[in-house]
Amino acid sequence: MNKQNETRIKWIFFDFGGVLAEEGFLQGLQDLGRIKGIDQEVAFQKGHELIYSTGYLLGEGPESAFWDAMRRELNFEDSDEHLRSLMLKRFLPREWMFVLAEELKSQGFYTAILSDQVDWLDKLDEQYCFYSKFDKVFNSFELGKSKRETEIFSHVCQTLEISPEEALFLDDSSSNIQRAWESGMRGIEYRDRNQFLKDLSKDFPYINLPANKENLETAFQTQFSEEDAHYLSELVYPCLDQESINYEEIPFTEDIKNEYILMAFEERLLIPVQAKQESCWEERGLKVFPGESYFMPRMSKNLLQMASITGKFEPEQAMRELLNECGQKNITLIIDYMMQLKQQVHGFKINADKMLKLAHELELSEDLHDLADLFVILGFLSPSRSGTLAEGMAKYEINPCLFW
Numbered sequence: 240m241n242k243q244n245e246t247r248i249k250w251i252f253f254d255f256g257g258v259l260a261e262e263g264f265l266q267g268l269q270d271l272g273r274i275k276g277i278d279q280e281v282a283f284q285k286g287h288e289l290i291y292s293t294g295y296l297l298g299e300g301p302e303s304a305f306w307d308a309m310r311r312e313l314n315f316e317d318s319d320e321h322l323r324s325l326m327l328k329r330f331l332p333r334e335w336m337f338v339l340a341e342e343l344k345s346q347g348f349y350t351a352i353l354s355d356q357v358d359w360l361d362k363l364d365e366q367y368c369f370y371s372k373f374d375k376v377f378n379s380f381e382l383g384k385s386k387r388e389t390e391i392f393s394h395v396c397q398t399l400e401i402s403p404e405e406a407l408f409l410d411d412s413s414s415n416i417q418r419a420w421e422s423g424m425r426g427i428e429y430r431d432r433n434q435f436l437k438d439l440s441k442d443f444p445y446i447n448l449p450a451n452k453e454n455l456e457t458a459f460q461t462q463f464s465e466e467d468a469h470y471l472s473e474l475v476y477p478c479l480d481q482e483s484i485n486y487e488e489i490p491f492t493e494d495i496k497n498e499y500i501l502m503a504f505e506e507r508l509l510i511p512v513q514a515k516q517e518s519c520w521e522e523r524g525l526k527v528f529p530g531e532s533y534f535m536p537r538m539s540k541n542l543l544q545m546a547s548i549t550g551k552f553e554p555e556q557a558m559r560e561l562l563n564e565c566g567q568k569n570i571t572l573i574i575d576y577m578m579q580l581k582q583q584v585h586g587f588k589i590n591a592d593k594m595l596k597l598a599h600e601l602e603l604s605e606d607l608h609d610l611a612d613l614f615v616i617l618g619f620l621s622p623s624r625s626g627t628l629a630e631g632m633a634k635y636e637i638n639p640c641l642f643w
Contacts, residue, residue, distance in 0.1 A: 246404040248425065248443065251343055252377075252395070255354035256330055257411030258429050259337065259369070261559065263330030264290075269568055271325060273604065275315050279568055285312050291385070295357055298380040302357065327359055329571060332367050333556065335432070335548040340372060342449040351375040353395060353408065355386050375399070386415045392422035407443070409435075431564045433544070450547040452476045458546035462643050470499045475508055475535065479544050483512055483534040486527065497527040507621075507638050508543070509533040520621040520636060536618030537561060538638050552643040561617045569604065576601055577619065577641070584637055588623055591633035611635070 256262045265283055272282030289308045294300025306319045340350050350373045354360065357380045364370045377395050384391040396403050403423030410416050416426040427442065429435045436448060452472055459468035470491070478484050489496050503509040504525050511523045512532045520536075535543075542557040555574055562570045576597060583593050591611075598607050614620045619641065623634040 246402070247445070248348070248407045249401055249405040250349045250351060250374075250399060250407070251340075252351050252353040252406060252408045252424075253336070253340060253373075254408075254410040254412075254415070254429070255352055255356055255360060255363075258333075258409050259340075259352070260333060260363075261329060261331045261563075262411065263326055263328075266329040266570060267326035270329070270571055271315075271322070273569060273572075275313065277313055282313065285309065290357070291387070296355060296379055296385060297383045298357075299383065323359065327362060327366075330359075330363055331556070331559070332369065334551075334553065335545050337369065337372060338449055338548050343446065344372075344374075346447060348446075349374045349399075351377060351395070351399075353377045353386070353391075355379045386410070386412070386418065389418045389422050392419050392424055396422075396424070432560060450479075450544070452547070454550040455543060455547040457550040458543075458552050461552065467499075467502065470495065471503065471508070474499050474503060475543060476547070478509070478533075478535045479540060479547060483532045484509075486529050486531045486533075500527050500533065501525065503533075505639075507536060507618075507640065508539050509535060518615070518622050519624055522624055536638060537616070538618035539640050540618075542640050542643070552640070554641045554643060558617075558619065558641070565613070565617070567613070572601060572603060573605070573610070576603060577614075581637065581641060587637050587639055587642075588625065588634055589637060591635065594635070 253259050256264055264286065268283040268286040269279040271277070272279035275282075286309060289312065290296045290305050293304040293308050295302055295305040302323070303319055306322055309322070310316060344350055352370075352373050352375075354377070356378050360376075360378050360380070370376055379385045379391070382391065382394070384394055386392075392403065392408070396406055404425070406424045408416065408419040408424050408426040409429060410419070410426065411429040413428050416428045419426040425442075427435065427438050436450075439446060440448060455476055456468050456472035459471050462468075463471060473491070474489060477488070486496070486500075489500070491499065500509060504511070507520055510520055510533060511525055512534050513523055538557060538561065541561055542552055542554060545557055545560075546552050555578070558574055558577060559570055562573060567573065579597055579601075580589060580594065583589055583597070594611070595607055598610075603610070611620070615622065618638055620635045620637045623636040625634060
């Protein structure tokens with residue numbers, strides 16, 4: 240048996256951007272490219288290169304040297320303060336990941352941040368107060384070492400007086416994970432939440448994950464009565480890790496079962512599975528008797544999965560996570576677009592002409608038809624029959640859970 244698999248881990252290291260929080264540097268540079276009319280991939284690659292070559296990443300050069308080089312290479316004139324703000328506001332914490340870190344500490348593990356960051360990490364801590372949640376913080380800016388080199392992994396283990404086999408490293412970069420393995424650590428690459436939690440549970444079965452039905456019920460209590468929250472959580476919790484649920488599997492009496500299936504359908508938490516798949520949620524005839532089955536739209540499932548960990552509903556974070564998973568760019572702008580669409584709906588419905596007008600106002604570069612198709616796939620919205628024939632225009636229904 241591999242020695243790494245025999246040794247129980249003691250320390251768990253979390254990357255910051257891309258694991259504990261959104262990858263603000265990547266998203267910030269992509270948005271900078273979009274705003275300045277520069278190819279977004281070029282903007283990111285140039286920033287990735289220059290933050291290292293100017294010495295800023297390792298604390299060997301000032302921030303101004305980095306931004307001076309960026310302005311020179313990409314030909315723009317914004318101030319350091321404005322550009323820094325563009326980056327910082329995109330490092331949005333993933334609350335469920337902080338809940339996981341706290342749960343791991345309660346199980347006796349030590350936790351640390353190990354991140355290629357600059358002094359922006361201190362500024363982010365001033366805003367979000369996360370340093371205190373970890374036993375140690377290792378920042379390349381302070382260490383003078385980067386995860387681009389294997390040495391940093393040996394260094395942190397020596398500092399903590401542990402063997403590399405006693406450390407687990409979590410990062411969204413496959414090359415960083417590879418270097419951690421080469422140093423003797425164990426590692427899990429973060430690609431998306433579901434796969435990450437599956438990998439963590441599979442590789443380390445003695446780690447208990449924090450998702451549970453009680454957290455989901457707590458979240459439901461912010462939107463429904465205690466009784467409704469209880470039955471809804473009992474109804475939908477089994478759906479969070481399976482494709483669909485059959486009528487016979489729901490452990491309620493018939494009258495309660497029928498009542499809460501109807502409520503879940505009205506809230507777009509459960510949608511009937513049918514032989515002839517209608518694209519419109521409202522066109523799927525709801526039937527509540529044996530032999531029927533129900534599935535959960537991706538947005539609804541993602542939102543509820545996160546709530547089963549955190550005990551609260553975070554629609555923006557759930558949308559952001561799904562957009563990340565499908566490799567979408569301009570996520571910040573797309574989220575802003577969806578938030579503004581919500582303000583223009585009537586009965587959860589909105590006309591396509593309003594969607595098009597808002598897209599032009601926000602200067603969305605994506606084709607609206609393609610974006611609407613993506614939103615349908617992700618469960619943000621559904622085509623709506625109502626109004627189409629009478630008004631001669633397409634209409635969409637926005638998922639009610641986006642308003643929670």
